Amino acid sequence: MTKPLIYSSDFETALDLGRPPNIKQLFPNSKALIVSGKYIDRAMLIKKNCMTIAANGRNAFVIRGALAAAQRANAAIIIEIARSEGGTAAYCAVNLWNIARQTDAFMNELGITIPVAIHADHFGIKTKEDIEPAKTQIPSLFDAGITSIAIDASHMPDAQNLLANIELYPFVPEWAGLETEVGEIKGKLGLSTAQEALxxxxxxxxxxxxxxxxxLNNGTTHGIEASDTGINVELTTQIHEALSKYKISGAQHGTSGNNSERLRDIASKTRTTKANVATALQMISWGVEVNDYGNAILNNGQFIKQKKRGVSEQLWKEMQAFANANDIKGGNFKKLNLPFENKLLAQPKEIRDRMAKDxxxxxxxxxxxxxxxTDTARIVIDEILKNRSHDPGFKAEKIEQKNNWTTEKIMETASMMNTDKGPEGNFDD
Structure with a gap:
């Protein structure tokens, strides 16, 4: 692998040209190359057969560790937080309005020179009533340094999902990365189809x-995988092929717990360029024992805390006691992030350092x-230098006719679709 550009003339030019206007305004003197999510996606497509991590920064140690890893690999990455993790009802102290500030600060502190996008993941629109307040909240995210967003209305029927995306799109800057979603993440239940995606x-x-x-809902789940079934590579490939003329990439949710070979297949056999990793990074930062692909190992339903790894033994006892007192189990250990944030930060430096290092x-x-x-960071910088802009433009062009997609025709077409959304329920983001 090549070494990252360390404040070279190319880097300085990319810093001047490639940072979006909100980032320049927020961090005028910064040396952090925070870019649109579009550039991260383009770099993966140019290299081919690869994807990058979208690391859910549930705590400062995850963000610091992911940035340091990317610098070592000379890789362009995404730092993200989902609305459920860091929205107005957050269970993490890192949130949609401070994640860019934290990332920028860590990049400057650590001398990180690889390109990074800041993504608001799963900005959930679960009912029609969620749309109007989103018209205020979405601009507030970009005011706070977000450079990419997922408008996730997949909890609603297909027609309402599409209509919500159309209605909210004007509130997303044209230069920003944009993700959409079809099918709630329900594991093997209610799998997405090419018809729904199209x-x-x-x-x-x-x-x-x-x-x-x-x-897509392509067979995986959020949180801890109960079994090693996970991502359906064949289904993903089929849907991506059906969408190929629209030049859209895949975002893989629920990556934690899928074995490495399956993830290699997703990178090499599909058009996926973004892979979300959340639970694995949280558990590793705490010192919980995981297998080689990040799934927590359980002993009689209990997590195994490794000695001299992650948080201090005393703090882990406090976290367990809090979980027991509040009936917090399994994947819901994520609810410990907010109440224990300051205690995590108050640990000795050697413990904080080992959390980020793992x-x-x-x-x-x-x-x-x-x-x-590896080496996708250089591709992003080359693309910025070529475009001489923070906005690489759109990959796709208009193919469909608007008069075939009026509200009335959207409702009519959706009513004729034969879909199985799986069981009802509050499937967490």
């Missing part, structure tokens, strides 16, 4: 909306040995 992407295309990524080593392994992301 309906969403064709309807958006007709309205001059060209997402960079689409997320995340770094795990992410470095993913980037270099599984995702094939």
């Amino acid at each position: 309906f969403l992407i064709q309807g958006l295309n007709a309205h001059n909306i060209f997402p960079d990524w689409i997320a 995340v770094e080593d795990f992410v470095f392994g993913l980037l270099t040995n599984v995702f094939n992301t």
Whole structure:
């Protein structure tokens, strides 16, 4: 792998040209190359057969570790937080309004020179009533330094999902990375189909909306995988092929717990360029024992805390006691992030350092040995220099006719679709 550009003339030019206007305004003197999510996606497509990590920064140690790993690998990455993790009802102290500030600060502190996008993941629109307040909240995210967003209305029926995306698109800057989603993440239940994905992407295309990524329900789950079934590579490949003329990439959710070979297949056999990793990084930062692909190992339903790894033994006892007192189990250990944030930060430096270092080593392994992301940082910088802009433009062009995708025709077409959304329920983001 090549070494990252350390404040070279190319880097300085990319810093001047490639940072979006919100980033320049927020951090005028920064040396952090925070870019649009579009550039991260383009770099993966140019290299081919690779994807990058979208690291859910549930705590400062995850963000620091992921950035250090990317610098070692000379890889362009995404730092993200989902609305459920860091929105107005957050269970993490890192949130949608401070994640860019934290990332920028860590990049300057650590001398990180690889390109990074800041992504608001799963900005959930679960009912029609969520749309109006989103018209205020979405601009507030970009005011706070977000450079990419996932408008996730997949909890609603197909027609309402499409219509919500159309209605909210004007509130997303044209230069920003954009993700859309079809099918809630329910594991093997309610799997997405090519018909559903085409309906969403064709309807958006007709309205001059060209997402960079689409997320599917392709067999995986969020949190801890109960079994090693996970991602359905064949289904993913089939849907991506059906969407190929719309030039949209895949976003893989629920990556934690899928074995390395399956993730290599997703990178090499599909059009996936973005792989979300959340639970694995959280558990590793705390010192919980995981297998080689990040799934927590349980002993009689209990997590195994490794000695001299992650948080201090005393703090882990406090976290367990809090979980027991509040009936917090399994994947819901994520609810410990907010109440314990300050106690995590108050630990001795050697413990804080080892927490970030374990995340770094795990992410470095993913980037270099599984995702094939090595040296994509240089590709982003070359693309910025070529475009001489913070906005690389759209990959796709309009194919569909708007008059075929009016509200009435959207409702009519959706009513004739034969879909299985799986069981009802509150499937967490």
